[in-house]
Amino acid sequence: MLFGDEPPSKIAFGTTAVNRPTFPTDIAHDCFGNHQTPLRGIPQLGPGAYNNEEKTNFRYVLEQQPMSRRGYTFNARTEKRKTFEPKSDVPSPDKYQMDLTRVPTAKRAFKPFNEVSERFKARAKSADTPGPGSYECDVKQNRQIHMLHSFGGRTKLIPAVKTKCMALNTDKCAVCELATTGDYYQYRNEVLCSKCFNFNWQWQEKYKRTHLQAFQKVRDCSSIHNHAGTSAKIQLADDKSTKKLQRKEAYLSLYWA
Template sequence: MLFGDEPPAKIVFGTTLNRPTFPTDIQHDCFGNYQTPLRGVPNLGPGSYENDEKTTFQYVLDHQPMSNRGYTFNARTSKRNVFPTKNDVPSPDTYQMDLTNLPEKKHSFKPFNFGGDRLPSLAKRTKIPGPGSYECDVKQNRQVHMRHSFGGRVGLIPVVKTKCMPTNEDKCEICQEKPIGDYYQYRKEILCASCFNFNWQWQEKFKRAYLLAFQKVRDCSDIHEHGGTTARVQLVDDRRVKKLQRKEAYLSLYWP
Protein backbone atom coordinates (compact mmCIF):
# COMPACT_ATOMS: atom_id res chain seq x y z
CA MET A 1 0.00 0.00 0.00
CA LEU A 2 1.15 3.52 -0.72
CA PHE A 3 0.00 5.11 2.55
CA GLY A 4 1.12 2.52 5.07
CA ASP A 5 -0.24 -0.69 6.50
CA GLU A 6 -3.72 0.70 7.37
CA PRO A 7 -6.31 0.84 4.58
CA PRO A 8 -7.58 4.30 3.62
CA ALA A 9 -10.91 5.54 5.02
CA LYS A 10 -13.89 5.01 2.71
CA ILE A 11 -15.32 8.48 3.03
CA VAL A 12 -15.16 9.50 -0.60
CA PHE A 13 -18.23 11.70 -1.28
CA GLY A 14 -19.63 10.55 2.09
CA THR A 15 -20.72 7.14 0.79
CA THR A 16 -20.02 5.21 4.00
CA LEU A 17 -21.16 7.89 6.49
CA ASN A 18 -24.51 7.92 8.25
CA ARG A 19 -26.81 10.07 6.15
CA PRO A 20 -29.22 12.32 8.08
CA THR A 21 -32.90 11.77 7.47
CA PHE A 22 -35.30 14.64 7.70
CA PRO A 23 -37.37 15.82 9.47
CA THR A 24 -35.98 13.78 12.39
CA ASP A 25 -32.49 15.30 12.07
CA ILE A 26 -31.56 18.96 12.07
CA GLN A 27 -30.42 20.63 8.89
CA HIS A 28 -27.09 22.45 9.02
CA ASP A 29 -28.35 25.72 7.61
CA CYS A 30 -30.47 28.74 8.55
CA PHE A 31 -33.67 26.84 7.87
CA GLY A 32 -32.68 24.14 10.35
CA ASN A 33 -31.89 26.73 13.02
CA TYR A 34 -35.42 28.17 12.98
CA GLN A 35 -37.47 25.08 12.13
CA THR A 36 -37.48 22.46 14.88
CA PRO A 37 -37.62 18.90 13.53
CA LEU A 38 -40.29 16.41 14.51
CA ARG A 39 -39.95 14.78 17.88
CA GLY A 40 -41.37 11.59 19.24
CA VAL A 41 -41.74 8.33 17.36
CA PRO A 42 -41.14 8.98 13.66
CA ASN A 43 -42.23 5.53 12.47
CA LEU A 44 -45.65 5.57 14.13
CA GLY A 45 -48.35 4.75 11.56
CA PRO A 46 -51.86 6.28 11.26
CA GLY A 47 -53.42 3.04 12.53
CA SER A 48 -51.82 3.49 15.94
CA TYR A 49 -54.11 6.37 16.94
CA GLU A 50 -57.46 5.92 18.67
CA ASN A 51 -59.48 7.87 16.16
CA ASP A 52 -62.63 5.82 16.68
CA GLU A 53 -62.74 6.88 20.35
CA LYS A 54 -61.37 10.42 20.25
CA THR A 55 -63.46 11.74 17.38
CA THR A 56 -66.96 10.68 18.44
CA PHE A 57 -69.60 13.28 19.17
CA GLN A 58 -70.13 12.03 22.70
CA TYR A 59 -66.42 12.25 23.45
CA VAL A 60 -66.33 15.86 22.31
CA LEU A 61 -69.27 16.75 24.58
CA ASP A 62 -67.74 15.03 27.59
CA HIS A 63 -64.27 16.54 27.11
CA GLN A 64 -65.33 19.99 26.01
CA PRO A 65 -63.32 22.68 27.83
CA MET A 66 -65.53 24.64 30.20
CA SER A 67 -64.94 27.87 32.11
CA ASN A 68 -65.80 28.22 35.78
CA ARG A 69 -65.01 31.96 35.81
CA GLY A 70 -67.25 33.11 33.00
CA TYR A 71 -64.58 34.18 30.54
CA THR A 72 -62.02 32.84 28.02
CA PHE A 73 -62.88 30.09 25.54
CA ASN A 74 -66.40 28.67 25.75
CA ALA A 75 -67.09 31.01 28.63
CA ARG A 76 -70.09 30.04 30.76
CA THR A 77 -70.66 29.35 34.45
CA SER A 78 -73.43 26.78 34.13
CA LYS A 79 -73.09 23.28 32.79
CA ARG A 80 -74.08 22.75 29.21
CA ASN A 81 -77.04 20.50 28.51
CA VAL A 82 -75.94 17.26 26.93
CA PHE A 83 -78.58 15.75 24.69
CA PRO A 84 -78.64 11.97 24.41
CA THR A 85 -77.69 10.52 21.08
CA LYS A 86 -80.39 8.92 18.96
CA ASN A 87 -79.60 5.74 17.15
CA ASP A 88 -83.15 4.81 16.08
CA VAL A 89 -83.06 6.98 12.96
CA PRO A 90 -84.34 5.76 9.60
CA SER A 91 -81.83 4.42 7.14
CA PRO A 92 -81.15 6.11 3.78
CA ASP A 93 -83.18 3.39 2.04
CA THR A 94 -86.42 4.61 3.62
CA TYR A 95 -86.29 7.90 1.69
CA GLN A 96 -86.15 6.21 -1.69
CA MET A 97 -89.24 5.67 -3.78
CA ASP A 98 -90.77 2.22 -3.65
CA LEU A 99 -90.23 0.71 -7.08
CA THR A 100 -91.80 -2.67 -6.38
CA ASN A 101 -95.44 -1.81 -7.25
CA LEU A 102 -94.79 0.17 -10.39
CA PRO A 103 -96.75 -0.86 -13.48
CA GLU A 104 -94.89 -2.85 -16.04
CA LYS A 105 -93.54 -0.84 -18.94
CA LYS A 106 -94.93 -1.60 -22.35
CA HIS A 107 -92.49 -2.39 -25.08
CA SER A 108 -92.78 -0.36 -28.25
CA PHE A 109 -94.04 -2.10 -31.36
CA LYS A 110 -91.33 -0.57 -33.54
CA PRO A 111 -87.66 -0.42 -32.56
CA PHE A 112 -86.33 2.73 -30.89
CA ASN A 113 -89.97 3.87 -30.43
CA PHE A 114 -90.06 4.93 -34.07
CA GLY A 115 -93.86 4.86 -34.24
CA GLY A 116 -94.40 7.07 -31.15
CA ASP A 117 -95.76 10.60 -31.17
CA ARG A 118 -93.15 13.31 -31.52
CA LEU A 119 -93.13 15.83 -28.65
CA PRO A 120 -96.53 14.85 -27.22
CA SER A 121 -96.16 17.14 -24.21
CA LEU A 122 -95.56 20.26 -26.32
CA ALA A 123 -98.50 19.50 -28.60
CA LYS A 124 -100.93 19.78 -25.68
CA ARG A 125 -99.79 23.29 -24.71
CA THR A 126 -102.30 25.24 -26.74
CA LYS A 127 -102.06 28.38 -24.59
CA ILE A 128 -98.51 29.17 -25.65
CA PRO A 129 -98.48 31.65 -28.56
CA GLY A 130 -96.75 30.66 -31.74
CA PRO A 131 -93.61 32.22 -33.20
CA GLY A 132 -95.67 34.57 -35.40
CA SER A 133 -97.45 36.10 -32.40
CA TYR A 134 -94.45 38.10 -31.24
CA GLU A 135 -93.59 41.55 -32.50
CA CYS A 136 -90.21 41.38 -34.17
CA ASP A 137 -90.11 44.84 -35.76
CA VAL A 138 -89.30 46.70 -32.56
CA LYS A 139 -86.80 49.45 -32.04
CA GLN A 140 -83.48 48.19 -30.73
CA ASN A 141 -80.71 49.91 -28.75
CA ARG A 142 -82.98 52.43 -27.08
CA GLN A 143 -81.13 55.07 -25.08
CA VAL A 144 -82.20 57.97 -22.91
CA HIS A 145 -81.44 61.36 -24.45
CA MET A 146 -78.66 63.19 -22.59
CA ARG A 147 -77.28 66.69 -22.90
CA HIS A 148 -73.51 66.65 -23.52
CA SER A 149 -70.95 69.43 -23.42
CA PHE A 150 -67.23 69.54 -24.11
CA GLY A 151 -65.49 69.09 -20.75
CA GLY A 152 -68.71 69.66 -18.79
CA ARG A 153 -71.18 67.50 -16.99
CA VAL A 154 -73.70 65.28 -18.72
CA GLY A 155 -77.31 66.21 -18.01
CA LEU A 156 -80.60 64.46 -18.64
CA ILE A 157 -83.02 65.95 -21.15
CA PRO A 158 -86.43 65.70 -19.44
CA VAL A 159 -89.26 64.28 -21.48
CA VAL A 160 -91.85 66.54 -19.84
CA LYS A 161 -90.91 70.22 -19.67
CA THR A 162 -91.86 71.96 -16.42
CA LYS A 163 -93.23 75.49 -16.81
CA CYS A 164 -92.53 77.65 -13.77
CA MET A 165 -95.24 80.35 -13.58
CA PRO A 166 -97.23 81.93 -10.74
CA THR A 167 -100.62 80.99 -12.17
CA ASN A 168 -101.41 78.60 -14.98
CA GLU A 169 -103.62 80.43 -17.51
CA ASP A 170 -103.07 78.10 -20.46
CA LYS A 171 -106.15 76.93 -22.37
CA CYS A 172 -106.59 74.31 -25.04
CA GLU A 173 -106.91 75.59 -28.61
CA ILE A 174 -109.79 73.22 -29.41
CA CYS A 175 -111.92 72.77 -26.29
CA GLN A 176 -110.96 76.11 -24.71
CA GLU A 177 -110.65 74.50 -21.30
CA LYS A 178 -107.83 74.52 -18.81
CA PRO A 179 -105.77 71.34 -19.24
CA ILE A 180 -105.61 68.93 -16.34
CA GLY A 181 -102.28 67.18 -15.80
CA ASP A 182 -99.72 67.04 -18.59
CA TYR A 183 -100.56 68.75 -21.88
CA TYR A 184 -98.85 69.63 -25.16
CA GLN A 185 -97.46 72.92 -26.41
CA TYR A 186 -95.80 74.17 -29.58
CA ARG A 187 -94.87 77.85 -29.57
CA LYS A 188 -98.11 79.50 -28.35
CA GLU A 189 -100.47 76.71 -29.37
CA ILE A 190 -101.66 74.50 -26.52
CA LEU A 191 -103.54 71.21 -26.67
CA CYS A 192 -104.81 69.13 -23.80
CA ALA A 193 -104.07 65.40 -23.67
CA SER A 194 -107.53 64.31 -24.86
CA CYS A 195 -107.59 66.71 -27.83
CA PHE A 196 -104.04 65.79 -28.79
CA ASN A 197 -104.84 62.06 -28.83
CA PHE A 198 -108.06 62.67 -30.80
CA ASN A 199 -106.26 64.71 -33.46
CA TRP A 200 -103.42 62.19 -33.60
CA GLN A 201 -105.89 59.47 -34.44
CA TRP A 202 -108.35 61.28 -36.70
CA GLN A 203 -106.31 64.32 -37.85
CA GLU A 204 -109.36 66.58 -37.68
CA LYS A 205 -107.62 69.94 -37.18
CA PHE A 206 -103.88 69.16 -37.13
CA LYS A 207 -101.92 66.66 -39.15
CA ARG A 208 -99.60 64.17 -37.51
CA ALA A 209 -96.57 65.79 -39.10
CA TYR A 210 -97.51 69.03 -37.34
CA LEU A 211 -98.34 67.32 -34.04
CA LEU A 212 -94.81 65.90 -33.90
CA ALA A 213 -93.54 69.40 -33.12
CA PHE A 214 -95.58 69.58 -29.90
CA GLN A 215 -93.80 68.92 -26.62
CA LYS A 216 -95.33 67.56 -23.46
CA VAL A 217 -95.32 70.15 -20.65
CA ARG A 218 -96.71 70.55 -17.14
CA ASP A 219 -96.98 73.35 -14.63
CA CYS A 220 -94.86 73.54 -11.48
CA SER A 221 -97.73 73.33 -9.00
CA ASP A 222 -96.52 69.95 -7.71
CA ILE A 223 -92.98 71.05 -6.84
CA HIS A 224 -93.27 74.85 -6.33
CA GLU A 225 -95.62 77.22 -4.59
CA HIS A 226 -95.63 80.82 -5.81
CA GLY A 227 -98.58 82.34 -3.96
CA GLY A 228 -99.36 84.60 -6.92
CA THR A 229 -95.82 86.02 -7.09
CA THR A 230 -92.65 85.20 -8.97
CA ALA A 231 -91.01 83.89 -5.78
CA ARG A 232 -91.19 80.16 -5.29
CA VAL A 233 -91.15 77.83 -2.30
CA GLN A 234 -89.68 74.35 -2.80
CA LEU A 235 -92.22 71.64 -1.96
CA VAL A 236 -90.39 68.54 -3.20
CA ASP A 237 -86.76 67.59 -2.75
CA ASP A 238 -84.51 67.84 -5.82
CA ARG A 239 -83.59 64.16 -5.51
CA ARG A 240 -87.19 63.09 -5.94
CA VAL A 241 -87.59 65.40 -8.92
CA LYS A 242 -84.49 63.96 -10.64
CA LYS A 243 -85.60 60.42 -9.86
CA LEU A 244 -88.99 61.12 -11.44
CA GLN A 245 -87.34 62.61 -14.53
CA ARG A 246 -85.10 59.57 -14.97
CA LYS A 247 -88.08 57.24 -14.64
CA GLU A 248 -90.13 59.21 -17.15
CA ALA A 249 -87.21 59.31 -19.61
CA TYR A 250 -86.81 55.53 -19.42
CA LEU A 251 -90.50 54.73 -19.72
CA SER A 252 -90.87 57.10 -22.68
CA LEU A 253 -88.66 54.73 -24.71
CA TYR A 254 -91.41 52.08 -24.56
CA TRP A 255 -94.61 54.10 -24.00
CA PRO A 256 -94.34 57.48 -25.74
Protein backbone atom coordinates (compact mmCIF):
# COMPACT_ATOMS: atom_id res chain seq x y z
CA MET A 1 0.00 0.00 0.00
CA LEU A 2 1.42 3.40 -0.99
CA PHE A 3 1.63 6.41 1.27
CA GLY A 4 -1.47 8.55 1.26
CA ASP A 5 -3.83 5.84 0.03
CA GLU A 6 -6.95 5.09 2.06
CA PRO A 7 -7.15 1.70 3.73
CA PRO A 8 -9.49 -0.80 2.04
CA SER A 9 -12.98 -1.24 3.44
CA LYS A 10 -13.71 -4.16 5.72
CA ILE A 11 -17.06 -4.74 4.06
CA ALA A 12 -16.69 -7.41 1.41
CA PHE A 13 -19.85 -8.57 -0.34
CA GLY A 14 -21.99 -7.33 2.58
CA THR A 15 -20.41 -9.69 5.13
CA THR A 16 -19.87 -7.34 8.05
CA ALA A 17 -21.44 -4.21 9.53
CA VAL A 18 -24.43 -4.40 7.19
CA ASN A 19 -28.01 -5.43 8.01
CA ARG A 20 -28.88 -8.04 5.46
CA PRO A 21 -32.41 -7.88 4.02
CA THR A 22 -34.19 -11.15 4.74
CA PHE A 23 -37.37 -12.51 3.27
CA PRO A 24 -40.28 -12.27 4.12
CA THR A 25 -39.80 -9.10 6.17
CA ASP A 26 -37.96 -7.23 3.40
CA ILE A 27 -38.46 -7.04 -0.32
CA ALA A 28 -35.87 -8.61 -2.59
CA HIS A 29 -34.57 -6.29 -5.30
CA ASP A 30 -35.23 -8.66 -8.18
CA CYS A 31 -38.10 -10.13 -10.24
CA PHE A 32 -39.00 -12.53 -7.43
CA GLY A 33 -39.46 -9.63 -5.03
CA ASN A 34 -41.68 -7.80 -7.49
CA HIS A 35 -44.10 -10.71 -7.93
CA GLN A 36 -43.94 -12.27 -4.44
CA THR A 37 -44.69 -9.56 -1.89
CA PRO A 38 -43.44 -10.20 1.65
CA LEU A 39 -45.68 -11.22 4.52
CA ARG A 40 -47.47 -8.51 6.43
CA GLY A 41 -48.27 -8.41 10.11
CA ILE A 42 -46.17 -9.39 13.10
CA PRO A 43 -43.28 -11.64 12.03
CA GLN A 44 -42.26 -12.47 15.63
CA LEU A 45 -45.65 -13.99 16.46
CA GLY A 46 -45.14 -17.55 17.75
CA PRO A 47 -47.39 -20.61 17.57
CA GLY A 48 -48.50 -20.21 21.20
CA ALA A 49 -50.07 -16.82 20.53
CA TYR A 50 -53.02 -18.17 18.56
CA ASN A 51 -56.46 -18.78 20.11
CA ASN A 52 -57.02 -22.41 19.26
CA GLU A 53 -60.10 -22.68 21.44
CA GLU A 54 -61.86 -20.07 19.33
CA LYS A 55 -60.70 -21.13 15.87
CA THR A 56 -60.77 -24.93 16.21
CA ASN A 57 -62.81 -27.63 17.94
CA PHE A 58 -59.86 -29.22 19.67
CA ARG A 59 -61.15 -28.29 23.14
CA TYR A 60 -64.62 -29.59 22.24
CA VAL A 61 -63.14 -32.93 21.26
CA LEU A 62 -61.24 -33.18 24.51
CA GLU A 63 -64.32 -32.47 26.57
CA GLN A 64 -66.54 -34.99 24.79
CA GLN A 65 -64.15 -37.94 24.54
CA PRO A 66 -63.13 -39.90 27.64
CA MET A 67 -59.61 -39.07 28.77
CA SER A 68 -56.86 -41.07 30.46
CA ARG A 69 -56.21 -40.84 34.20
CA ARG A 70 -53.07 -42.95 34.22
CA GLY A 71 -51.18 -41.03 31.56
CA TYR A 72 -50.29 -43.94 29.33
CA THR A 73 -50.90 -42.25 26.01
CA PHE A 74 -52.81 -39.38 24.56
CA ASN A 75 -56.57 -39.75 24.82
CA ALA A 76 -56.43 -43.26 26.33
CA ARG A 77 -60.01 -44.27 27.17
CA THR A 78 -59.78 -45.28 30.83
CA GLU A 79 -62.46 -42.88 31.99
CA LYS A 80 -66.15 -43.70 31.94
CA ARG A 81 -67.91 -42.90 28.72
CA LYS A 82 -70.51 -40.20 28.62
CA THR A 83 -74.07 -41.48 28.60
CA PHE A 84 -76.68 -39.97 26.37
CA GLU A 85 -80.11 -39.07 27.61
CA PRO A 86 -82.89 -41.14 25.99
CA LYS A 87 -85.36 -39.32 23.79
CA SER A 88 -89.03 -40.01 24.34
CA ASP A 89 -90.52 -37.65 21.74
CA VAL A 90 -90.15 -40.12 18.86
CA PRO A 91 -92.99 -42.19 17.34
CA SER A 92 -93.34 -45.83 18.28
CA PRO A 93 -92.59 -48.62 15.79
CA ASP A 94 -96.25 -49.39 15.22
CA LYS A 95 -96.83 -45.91 13.86
CA TYR A 96 -94.93 -46.78 10.71
CA GLN A 97 -97.07 -49.78 9.82
CA MET A 98 -99.83 -49.46 7.27
CA ASP A 99 -103.35 -49.36 8.57
CA LEU A 100 -104.88 -52.58 7.27
CA THR A 101 -108.36 -51.89 8.61
CA ARG A 102 -109.28 -49.66 5.67
CA VAL A 103 -107.98 -51.94 2.90
CA PRO A 104 -110.94 -53.09 0.75
CA THR A 105 -111.53 -56.79 0.63
CA ALA A 106 -110.99 -58.66 -2.62
CA LYS A 107 -114.07 -59.47 -4.65
CA ARG A 108 -115.00 -63.05 -5.22
CA ALA A 109 -114.35 -64.27 -8.76
CA PHE A 110 -117.28 -65.25 -10.95
CA LYS A 111 -115.48 -68.48 -11.91
CA PRO A 112 -112.65 -70.28 -10.15
CA PHE A 113 -109.14 -69.02 -10.93
CA ASN A 114 -110.58 -66.18 -13.06
CA GLU A 115 -110.99 -68.36 -16.14
CA VAL A 116 -113.25 -65.80 -17.79
CA SER A 117 -110.61 -63.04 -17.82
CA GLU A 118 -108.54 -62.54 -20.95
CA ARG A 119 -105.05 -63.92 -20.88
CA PHE A 120 -103.55 -61.34 -23.23
CA LYS A 121 -104.78 -57.78 -23.57
CA ALA A 122 -106.17 -56.89 -26.97
CA ARG A 123 -104.08 -54.37 -28.87
CA ALA A 124 -105.33 -52.12 -31.62
CA LYS A 125 -103.77 -53.09 -34.93
CA SER A 126 -103.43 -50.60 -37.73
CA ALA A 127 -104.45 -51.61 -41.22
CA ASP A 128 -101.43 -49.77 -42.64
CA THR A 129 -98.92 -51.87 -40.68
CA PRO A 130 -97.62 -54.79 -42.77
CA GLY A 131 -97.56 -58.24 -41.27
CA PRO A 132 -94.45 -60.33 -40.58
CA GLY A 133 -94.83 -62.18 -43.88
CA SER A 134 -94.86 -58.99 -45.92
CA TYR A 135 -91.11 -58.35 -45.62
CA GLU A 136 -88.57 -59.73 -48.06
CA CYS A 137 -85.93 -61.63 -46.10
CA ASP A 138 -83.83 -62.62 -49.10
CA VAL A 139 -83.07 -59.07 -50.21
CA LYS A 140 -79.58 -58.42 -51.49
CA GLN A 141 -77.56 -56.36 -49.00
CA ASN A 142 -74.76 -53.81 -49.53
CA ARG A 143 -75.91 -52.70 -52.96
CA GLN A 144 -73.62 -50.31 -54.79
CA ILE A 145 -74.07 -48.15 -57.85
CA HIS A 146 -72.22 -49.42 -60.93
CA MET A 147 -69.23 -47.25 -61.82
CA LEU A 148 -66.54 -47.36 -64.52
CA HIS A 149 -63.05 -47.37 -63.01
CA SER A 150 -59.68 -46.73 -64.62
CA PHE A 151 -56.13 -46.91 -63.27
CA GLY A 152 -55.23 -43.44 -62.07
CA GLY A 153 -58.33 -41.85 -63.58
CA ARG A 154 -61.68 -40.69 -62.32
CA THR A 155 -64.64 -42.95 -61.85
CA LYS A 156 -67.60 -42.57 -64.20
CA LEU A 157 -71.21 -43.35 -63.41
CA ILE A 158 -73.01 -45.96 -65.50
CA PRO A 159 -76.50 -44.48 -65.97
CA ALA A 160 -79.47 -46.77 -65.41
CA VAL A 161 -81.28 -45.21 -68.40
CA LYS A 162 -79.20 -44.54 -71.51
CA THR A 163 -79.94 -41.24 -73.27
CA LYS A 164 -79.99 -41.35 -77.09
CA CYS A 165 -79.12 -38.03 -78.71
CA MET A 166 -80.93 -37.85 -82.06
CA ALA A 167 -82.66 -35.12 -84.02
CA LEU A 168 -85.92 -37.02 -84.45
CA ASN A 169 -87.05 -40.14 -82.63
CA THR A 170 -88.12 -42.68 -85.26
CA ASP A 171 -87.94 -45.82 -83.11
CA LYS A 172 -91.01 -48.07 -83.14
CA CYS A 173 -91.91 -51.05 -81.02
CA ALA A 174 -91.31 -54.41 -82.69
CA VAL A 175 -94.50 -55.91 -81.23
CA CYS A 176 -97.20 -53.22 -81.33
CA GLU A 177 -95.41 -51.16 -84.06
CA LEU A 178 -96.22 -47.88 -82.28
CA ALA A 179 -93.92 -44.94 -81.78
CA THR A 180 -92.07 -45.11 -78.48
CA THR A 181 -92.83 -42.47 -75.87
CA GLY A 182 -90.89 -41.95 -72.67
CA ASP A 183 -88.55 -44.73 -71.58
CA TYR A 184 -88.36 -47.87 -73.68
CA TYR A 185 -86.05 -50.87 -74.14
CA GLN A 186 -83.58 -51.57 -76.93
CA TYR A 187 -81.14 -54.33 -77.84
CA ARG A 188 -79.16 -53.66 -81.00
CA ASN A 189 -81.86 -52.92 -83.62
CA GLU A 190 -84.76 -54.40 -81.66
CA VAL A 191 -86.98 -51.91 -79.81
CA LEU A 192 -89.74 -52.67 -77.30
CA CYS A 193 -91.96 -50.23 -75.50
CA SER A 194 -92.41 -50.50 -71.76
CA LYS A 195 -95.88 -52.08 -72.06
CA CYS A 196 -94.77 -54.82 -74.45
CA PHE A 197 -91.57 -55.47 -72.50
CA ASN A 198 -93.42 -56.00 -69.24
CA PHE A 199 -96.02 -58.22 -70.93
CA ASN A 200 -93.38 -60.46 -72.54
CA TRP A 201 -91.38 -60.55 -69.32
CA GLN A 202 -94.40 -61.94 -67.48
CA TRP A 203 -95.94 -64.23 -70.12
CA GLN A 204 -92.98 -64.83 -72.48
CA GLU A 205 -95.24 -64.80 -75.51
CA LYS A 206 -92.74 -63.65 -78.17
CA TYR A 207 -89.47 -63.22 -76.29
CA LYS A 208 -87.97 -65.32 -73.55
CA ARG A 209 -86.65 -63.81 -70.37
CA THR A 210 -83.12 -64.87 -71.21
CA HIS A 211 -83.34 -62.74 -74.34
CA LEU A 212 -85.08 -59.83 -72.60
CA GLN A 213 -82.25 -59.57 -70.08
CA ALA A 214 -80.02 -58.21 -72.85
CA PHE A 215 -82.33 -55.21 -73.42
CA GLN A 216 -81.36 -51.87 -71.91
CA LYS A 217 -83.65 -49.06 -70.90
CA VAL A 218 -83.16 -45.96 -73.08
CA ARG A 219 -84.84 -42.61 -73.71
CA ASP A 220 -84.52 -39.83 -76.25
CA CYS A 221 -82.82 -36.51 -75.45
CA SER A 222 -85.94 -34.38 -75.82
CA SER A 223 -85.85 -33.47 -72.10
CA ILE A 224 -82.34 -32.01 -72.18
CA HIS A 225 -81.78 -31.08 -75.85
CA ASN A 226 -83.72 -29.30 -78.55
CA HIS A 227 -82.56 -30.22 -82.07
CA ALA A 228 -85.39 -28.57 -84.03
CA GLY A 229 -85.01 -31.19 -86.76
CA THR A 230 -81.25 -30.57 -87.25
CA SER A 231 -78.00 -32.03 -85.97
CA ALA A 232 -77.40 -28.95 -83.81
CA LYS A 233 -78.66 -28.99 -80.24
CA ILE A 234 -79.81 -26.38 -77.79
CA GLN A 235 -79.25 -27.35 -74.18
CA LEU A 236 -82.42 -27.13 -72.11
CA ALA A 237 -81.06 -28.39 -68.74
CA ASP A 238 -77.72 -27.73 -67.14
CA ASP A 239 -75.17 -30.48 -66.54
CA LYS A 240 -75.51 -30.32 -62.76
CA SER A 241 -79.22 -31.19 -62.73
CA THR A 242 -78.66 -33.88 -65.37
CA LYS A 243 -75.95 -35.60 -63.31
CA LYS A 244 -78.11 -35.35 -60.19
CA LEU A 245 -80.97 -37.08 -62.01
CA GLN A 246 -78.65 -39.82 -63.28
CA ARG A 247 -77.33 -40.52 -59.77
CA LYS A 248 -80.88 -40.70 -58.41
CA GLU A 249 -82.01 -43.10 -61.14
CA ALA A 250 -78.90 -45.27 -60.65
CA TYR A 251 -79.61 -45.56 -56.92
CA LEU A 252 -83.33 -46.31 -57.33
CA SER A 253 -82.58 -48.92 -60.00
CA LEU A 254 -80.95 -51.06 -57.29
CA TYR A 255 -84.37 -51.55 -55.65
CA TRP A 256 -86.89 -51.09 -58.49
CA ALA A 257 -86.63 -52.12 -62.09
